[in-house]
Amino acid sequence: MSMMEGYPAIAQIMSNHDELAIFRRFKELNMLNLLYSQAEIIHLEAELKSLREVDKSHPERDFHHRDWWSLAYSQEDGNKEQWQKVLEIRKKLEAYNSRLAQQVFLSRLEAPNPYDLAFLRDWFERPNMGNFPLRGPDQEAWNKESETDLLAIRRRSHEDPFSSWFIDTVIPKFHRVFGSRIKKPIPEAPLSEIAHYPEKALLTAVNILGTLIASLLPISSIIILYFITNTVVQLGVAVAFTATFSICLILLTQAKRIEIFAATSAFAAVQVVFVAGNVVVLG
Helix, strand or coil: CCCCCHHHHHHHHHHHCHHHCEEECCHHHHHHHHHHHHHHHHHHHHHHHHHHHHHHHCCCCCCCCCCHHHHHHCCCCCCCHHHHHHHHHHHHHHHHHHHHHHHHHHHHCCCCCHHHHHHHHHHHHCCCCCCCCCCCHHHHCCCHHHHHHEEECCCCCCCCHHHHHHHHHHHHHHHHHHHHHHCCCCCCCCCCCCCCCCHHHHHHHHHHHHHHHHHHHHHHHHHHHHCCCCHHHHHHHHHHHHHHHHHHHHHHCCCCHHHHHHHHHHHHHHHHHHHHHHHHHHC
């Protein structure tokens, strides 16, 4: 089976891996379009106000601002100018509001994960992967100059910094050294070196590792403090373990600052009580 090329190849990898569906936001062009639409409507609004004043001063049309039926369905010459302007503005407003709503939606879409963007760029260049699939100016859509204008349809995000580091740094290095020997490439690109690692399984492994670290830190500090007889050294070790504990909470959890402060305070209190007890016993 021959590999796809060009746009079909890009569409295939993006459809199979949502995190690689990265596109230009065209923020500046969209803002320019909104500004032009806004200016156009403002001019139409001024024209409508002018027609409204003209109708008010006309003896047969001064009731148009109080009677919609006569405004919309009057058959006399000149009577429909105000209503026609209203209909023209209505169409412009529908288009403007639609564009504005689209921009609100686009503004909520996050920028791509840096690793996924780097992978997509690498895929474009490698002979066994994208092999420079595009030839027109749009091949520059994902370059460095456009980086701040890119969005991901489904950004790959992680619960904590440690998970992000483990999945985006450790796993790729593992694949280059060992994984590529045992992991088969993805079916849509059998000649490439792209392999898929289930993210759910990786996150489960990270959560288990984080739980083990969180469980071992308190007991490790107590064991080490137990074998230290110098009070000053005990206090120094307690400070070091407390700092390590708080850093682990920051890196391994999504805890809020107040929750980290409370947990760290409790952990420090346990160590202080242990050190104080040792001082009394030794004394």
